[in-house]
Amino acid sequence: MRKPCCDKQDTNKGAWSKQEDQKLIDYIRRHGEGCWRTLPQAAGLLRCGKSCRLRWINYLRPDLKRGNFAEDEEDLIIKLHALLGNRWSLIAGRLPGRTDNEVKNYWNSHLRRKLMNMGIDPNNHRLNQSLTRSQNLGTSGSATSSASKDRASQPMKTKGDHNDQVSDAGSCLEDATCGLPDLNLDLKITIPSPSIAISEEERKLNDESTISRDLECALISTSPTLLLFR
DNA sequence: AATACGATCAACCGCCAAGTG
DNA sequence: ACACTTGGCGGTTGATCGTAT
Numbered sequence A: 001m002r003k004p005c006c007d008k009q010d011t012n013k014g015a016w017s018k019q020e021d022q023k024l025i026d027y028i029r030r031h032g033e034g035c036w037r038t039l040p041q042a043a044g045l046l047r048c049g050k051s052c053r054l055r056w057i058n059y060l061r062p063d064l065k066r067g068n069f070a071e072d073e074e075d076l077i078i079k080l081h082a083l084l085g086n087r088w089s090l091i092a093g094r095l096p097g098r099t100d101n102e103v104k105n106y107w108n109s110h111l112r113r114k115l116m117n118m119g120i121d122p123n124n125h126r127l128n129q130s131l132t133r134s135q136n137l138g139t140s141g142s143a144t145s146s147a148s149k150d151r152a153s154q155p156m157k158t159k160g161d162h163n164d165q166v167s168d169a170g171s172c173l174e175d176a177t178c179g180l181p182d183l184n185l186d187l188k189i190t191i192p193s194p195s196i197a198i199s200e201e202e203r204k205l206n207d208e209s210t211i212s213r214d215l216e217c218a219l220i221s222t223s224p225t226l227l228l229f230r
Numbered sequence B: 001a002a003t004a005c006g007a008t009c010a011a012c013c014g015c016c017a018a019g020t021g
Numbered sequence C: 001a002c003a004c005t006t007g008g009c010g011g012t013t014g015a016t017c018g019t020a021t
Helices: A018-031 A039-043 A049-060 A071-084 A088-093 A100-117 A133-137 A147-153 A159-174 A194-204 A206-220 A224-229
Strands: none
Touching (some): A018 A049, A071 A100
């Protein structure tokens, strides 16, 4: 039997109040991040430590960039998703001021549908065979599937499948026969603050050398695979 | 005006890996 | 080597809002 992460019966759930936010902000300003398990009690919050961490990382951190995603951010997410699959934290790491949750939500609510409207399967970034060429390049109003329906039809993936998904998407990129439409995506010009983002992320990705290598290779834009995006 | 429906997003859940003793 | 704790991650849920009927 798995232990709960905290004593559930004494914790609040649901939306955070302004007072709770302020308590968390004040505490972290004074003591810094860390030791999420003991933080709630120390900060006077009736919350699970995990909940505090999530609230801070996703919404209260001062360096967060709120608001709509820029077009270059969208492009970058799509490209990174093609390379990394659903590794939202890695993708978000390349987008300064964005969180994994934000990127994940934006992907599920906007980008998935956008790709589908373009006739691209968002799961593997392959051209959807059921659509005609004219539909792919012409008007996009014919796509009718909703995000929730997509979700239901999407096969469940376990954590162990991540590599499969990556390789799946990657194989598409390497597959010269998968006819992607002209997305006009160019990684070279779309990376926000590349020197900072990449070098910082590089440290985090030490254990993922293979992915990182592929990613860097792709981001440098010398990889022939990315030519498929042009 | 009522309500049904879809889209969005904040938050939770469960699992996994790393760290520690 | 093992058990346990903790932090982090991705998937999923549910509340809320906007739009269509």
